[in-house]
Amino acid sequence: MIELVNIKKGFGDKIILPDVSAVMETGKVNLIIGSSGSGKTVMMKCMVGLMEVDAGKILYNGEDFGAMADQEKKEIRQQIGMLFQGSALFDSMTVEQNVMFPLDMFGKGTLREKKARVMECLERVQLKDAAKKFPAEISGGMKKRVGIARAIVLNPKYLFCDEPNSGLDPQTSLLIDKLIKELTLEYNITTVINTHDMNTVMESGDHIVYMYKGRKQWEGSNKDIIFSKDEKLNDFIFASDFLRDAKEMRQMEMFQSQDWRNKLKKD
Amino acid sequence: MEFRFFHHFGSYLLMLKGMFTRPENMRMFWKEFMRQCVDIGIGSLGIVLIISLFMGGVTTLQIAYQLVSPIIPRSTIAQIVRDTIILEFAPTLTCIVLAGVVGSKIASELGNMRVSEQIDAQEIMGINTKGYLILPKIMAAVIMIPCLISIAGFLGIWGGQKAGELGGILSSDQYWQGLRQDFRAYNIFFALFKSFVFAFIIASVPSYYGYHVQGGALEIGKASTSAVVVTCVLILFMDFVLAALLL
Numbered sequence: 001m002i003e004l005v006n007i008k009k010g011f012g013d014k015i016i017l018p019d020v021s022a023v024m025e026t027g028k029v030n031l032i033i034g035s036s037g038s039g040k041t042v043m044m045k046c047m048v049g050l051m052e053v054d055a056g057k058i059l060y061n062g063e064d065f066g067a068m069a070d071q072e073k074k075e076i077r078q079q080i081g082m083l084f085q086g087s088a089l090f091d092s093m094t095v096e097q098n099v100m101f102p103l104d105m106f107g108k109g110t111l112r113e114k115k116a117r118v119m120e121c122l123e124r125v126q127l128k129d130a131a132k133k134f135p136a137e138i139s140g141g142m143k144k145r146v147g148i149a150r151a152i153v154l155n156p157k158y159l160f161c162d163e164p165n166s167g168l169d170p171q172t173s174l175l176i177d178k179l180i181k182e183l184t185l186e187y188n189i190t191t192v193i194n195t196h197d198m199n200t201v202m203e204s205g206d207h208i209v210y211m212y213k214g215r216k217q218w219e220g221s222n223k224d225i226i227f228s229k230d231e232k233l234n235d236f237i238f239a240s241d242f243l244r245d246a247k248e249m250r251q252m253e254m255f256q257s258q259d260w261r262n263k264l265k266k267d
Numbered sequence: 268m269e270f271r272f273f274h275h276f277g278s279y280l281l282m283l284k285g286m287f288t289r290p291e292n293m294r295m296f297w298k299e300f301m302r303q304c305v306d307i308g309i310g311s312l313g314i315v316l317i318i319s320l321f322m323g324g325v326t327t328l329q330i331a332y333q334l335v336s337p338i339i340p341r342s343t344i345a346q347i348v349r350d351t352i353i354l355e356f357a358p359t360l361t362c363i364v365l366a367g368v369v370g371s372k373i374a375s376e377l378g379n380m381r382v383s384e385q386i387d388a389q390e391i392m393g394i395n396t397k398g399y400l401i402l403p404k405i406m407a408a409v410i411m412i413p414c415l416i417s418i419a420g421f422l423g424i425w426g427g428q429k430a431g432e433l434g435g436i437l438s439s440d441q442y443w444q445g446l447r448q449d450f451r452a453y454n455i456f457f458a459l460f461k462s463f464v465f466a467f468i469i470a471s472v473p474s475y476y477g478y479h480v481q482g483g484a485l486e487i488g489k490a491s492t493s494a495v496v497v498t499c500v501l502i503l504f505m506d507f508v509l510a511a512l513l514l
Contacts, residue, residue, distance in 0.1 A: 049391070050387055075393075077390075077392060078393045082388065082391045084384045088385050088387065091379075104292065105291055105292050105295055106292070106393070160391075
């Protein structure tokens with residue numbers, strides 16, 4: 001579990017995150033959503049330690065990341081896997097070498113064991129056949145999957161994904177979402193996704209944090225979003241007429257379910 | 268302007284300080300170091316061969332053109348070629364060229380890694396990227412560039428001999444006689460010392476510019492250009508300082 005306790009971050013006079021608190025739960029896909037410039041990337045970079053917070057705490061399983069010694073930070077970082085927006089694969093290495101890199105750097109075991117683990121991860125993302133190819137020779141969707149394989153090769157406890165669907169066609173997007181969701185449940189990891197993609201929000205969002213102008217505007221699950229009365233959230237999620245119609249249809253469907261009628265009565 | 272200078276100089280020193288930590292994995296560090304040795308050493312060998320041969324040839328022709336007095340023996344041409352190449356042309360001219368070849372490569376490689384978040388990816392894994400990416404480059408340059416300069420010195424002198432023979436300026440015997448006249452081994456030490464200093468500049472300054480790139484492709488290009496310009500100016504400045512101090 002990752003807890004953000006009153007974190008503040010700014011660049012010079014510009015305050016990006018004035019005061020944000022949130023909890024990213026284990027075994028769930030936690031989404032950070034919000035329009036461009038809402039501070040979600042800064043928030044994620046603070047969480048993984050690429051940026052230091054000006055105030056507040058980031059707790060990994062109750063331990064303050066900022067107060068840790070360098071060695072402890074390194075240990076936590078080795079439990080983090082991250083999928084970058086542009087995949088961030090090493091150009092000079094093949095797909096296999098890219099996935100092998102964290103194992104070579106930190107992994108123990110023989111070369112044969114490492115190779116077996118790499119193949120296991122590549123098989124998991126259905127890319128065993130592309131092992132000998134270079135990043136320049138594969139598609140955007142494949143690069144993302146290699147990025148996922150590299151992120152999970154050390155069996156991380158925390159998986160961060162920065163806009164995993166950007167630049168992908170809807171089908172590939174769904175495939176990536178499904179893969180991340182499956183991995184989260186399979187390894188019981190804390191997954192944090194930074195996204196704009198509404199499919200991801202509706203399909204994978206076990207826990208969603210909506211950021212607006214650097215502040216946490218709304219928090220809930222993908223089911224809660226359908227009945228949310230937050231105007232800013234609705235404007236952001238259901239931006240087009242088509243999506244608004246889809247929302248109403250989903251509301252109708254869900255309203256027919258007894259559980260939801262009871263929940264709404266309670267609210 | 269002054270504040271920018273101090274800002275860059277301070278950041279450069281901090282970058283150098285940050286490199287010196289224990290490598291996360293010695294085998295990976297060694298692998299990266301060897302890759303850099305091949306890139307910098309073997310990768311630049313072709314251009315060093317070409318420029319040093321022509322450098323020696325042109326030096327011989329131009330000195331012969333200026334030394335037209337019948338009272339100066341022909342072997343003096345070889346003596347001047349030798350000292351010019353050892354003291355100045357092999358270390359300085361070769362390093363100016365290497366600043367362009369190696370410096371721009373280092374700056375653009377690191378810049379591209381920064382922009383495409385490859386450096387961030389390594390940081391998140393818990394790798395000290397300054398130690399893993401920059402230190403092997405500097406070490407490889409400090410080892411390989413003096414070797415290249417030694418080769419450039421020999422080839423320059425050999426190129427001078429061939430140009431002298433082919434141009435009918437002086438015979439092989441006269442050339443060898445000139446090479447042995449008033450030879451001072453200290454000049455070799457001076458040239459090698461300069462090459463170590465220049466090698467450090469050639470690898471560290473472009474590393475600084477590449478590592479701190481912010482933005483996109485345009486900024487990578489700008490960083491590459493700035494890296495080469497600053498490296499060349501620093502090489503010339505240090506050339507002057509070292510000549511003033513050591514000669």
